[in-house]
Amino acid sequence: MPAEEAATETVTLGTAELTSGIPGEGPLKIGEINAWLDKGTNHVTLNVVLPKGMDAGQAAIKGLDANPLTRAKIELGRQLYFEKRLSADSTISCADCHHPDEGWARHTQFGEGIDGQTGNRNSPVSYNRILSDLQFWDGRAASLEEQAVGPIANPIEMGNTHEKAVETLKGIEGYRIQFERIFPDGVTIDNVGKALASFERVVVTGPSPFDFHETVVAMQKAFGDDLEDLDALKEEDPELHDKYTAALADAEAHPMSEAARRGREIFFSARGNCTVCHVGANLTDEKYHNLGVGMEAEEPDWGRFVVTNEEADRGAFKTPTIRNVANTAPYMHDGSQATLEEVVKWYVVGGHPNLHLSKEIKPLDLTESEQADLVEFMKACSGEFTPVTQDRLPE
Ligand code: HEC
Numbered sequence: 001m002p003a004e005e006a007a008t009e010t011v012t013l014g015t016a017e018l019t020s021g022i023p024g025e026g027p028l029k030i031g032e033i034n035a036w037l038d039k040g041t042n043h044v045t046l047n048v049v050l051p052k053g054m055d056a057g058q059a060a061i062k063g064l065d066a067n068p069l070t071r072a073k074i075e076l077g078r079q080l081y082f083e084k085r086l087s088a089d090s091t092i093s094c095a096d097c098h099h100p101d102e103g104w105a106r107h108t109q110f111g112e113g114i115d116g117q118t119g120n121r122n123s124p125v126s127y128n129r130i131l132s133d134l135q136f137w138d139g140r141a142a143s144l145e146e147q148a149v150g151p152i153a154n155p156i157e158m159g160n161t162h163e164k165a166v167e168t169l170k171g172i173e174g175y176r177i178q179f180e181r182i183f184p185d186g187v188t189i190d191n192v193g194k195a196l197a198s199f200e201r202v203v204v205t206g207p208s209p210f211d212f213h214e215t216v217v218a219m220q221k222a223f224g225d226d227l228e229d230l231d232a233l234k235e236e237d238p239e240l241h242d243k244y245t246a247a248l249a250d251a252e253a254h255p256m257s258e259a260a261r262r263g264r265e266i267f268f269s270a271r272g273n274c275t276v277c278h279v280g281a282n283l284t285d286e287k288y289h290n291l292g293v294g295m296e297a298e299e300p301d302w303g304r305f306v307v308t309n310e311e312a313d314r315g316a317f318k319t320p321t322i323r324n325v326a327n328t329a330p331y332m333h334d335g336s337q338a339t340l341e342e343v344v345k346w347y348v349v350g351g352h353p354n355l356h357l358s359k360e361i362k363p364l365d366l367t368e369s370e371q372a373d374l375v376e377f378m379k380a381c382s383g384e385f386t387p388v389t390q391d392r393l394p395e
């Protein structure tokens, strides 16, 4: 072990601990920022544990080696995420298109940027990014760091230049001193990306009724009949008894309706076929598929094809997460579907025929009530979002 092994600390994500801002009220004062930066614990490298449900992805965490997390860096990223002064006319922040109050997305069809301009894609969610490396509907950004600085200079998003954004931050003392204490090279656009990415990585979804249900199902599968007589179990294996009764109590406190349970069966079955793509801790394969969305247009958005030039990628877009999807309408890369019911119908009819339609997309034989069950299942995949303080920015 190297003599100067840096101190580390382990934290579980999903609570307000890392995202509640520098303690206090109102705009951040220089004295408060200095006191915060003087605390050694705010510079210690954090190892993270994901909350129940997302924890199945613990081994797939991305990006922390290249950009280690610290409390100070996460907090700086939090401020920058809500900072409208990063845009050309101080009107737009990241949160304007990925708002915590609107499921970290936006309920508009397209993201609305500076001067009310819109593009042709729906704002995706900015949570659970810790499990993804490639970003955007077409995966054109190689990392969250690279993605995070894009919108600042995008003419229809924040309409600024990186040079001007850096100048602005250097001119705000509260930011300048944070950058200088956190990064050896102070305020740079790369460091803006690192701070923003650090904040985004700690915004995760908490356990959902589906996850509590899954724990019970997994234990029943593993221990079978042993769990049937709880009194006997208490005698024979008190530890297992306590674990199982705690899991039952959790599931009861976060109930999954009968309809959602039936929907779960369909979601995970060959009949529904959903888990061919919506799989893993974040219920996405992180791959690109053509469902035919928007393919009827005269000049369709070719999605992933524009990045790879591979014919197979024509009209393919990244599989979105199903976690907290009930909070993030409208749906699909072009925001063309208003409800989860509409999305399920899209799958039932087999998507929109086109030359490049995924082989996995074909008509499904599901009754109306089974379709409603699938929607109920997706709603049961909703957990608490990481609470976050939206104000407390430098004066
Ligand atoms: C004007 C609206 C708008 C603003 C402002 C904006 N975004 Fe986005 N964001 C979008 C849209 C639209 C996409 C999808 C674009 C695409 O895929 O081509 C996107 C994509 C993303 C993604 C990729 C998510 C994924 O699943 O691949 C992340 C992360 C993200 N934005 C974070 C940010 C951050 C951080 C900021 C601030 C620096 C920001 N956004 C500012 C609209 C916006």
Ligand code: HEC
Residues within 6 Å of the ligand: 267, 272, 273, 274, 275, 276, 277, 278, 288, 289, 290, 291, 292, 293, 316, 317, 318, 319, 320, 321, 325, 328, 330, 331, 332, 333, 334, 340, 343, 344, 347, 358, 360, 361, 374, 378
């Ligand atoms: C072949 C892979 C594949 C299969 C199978 C699949 N999906 Fe999807 N899903 C995707 C992709 C890719 C998108 C985004 C497509 C786009 O925007 O063009 C998507 C979008 C969605 C959305 C919208 C999410 C959002 O945030 O916009 C929901 C909800 C959804 N799928 C649910 C399901 C359900 C339920 C099933 C099973 C009936 C299913 N999916 C089967 C790949 C798949």
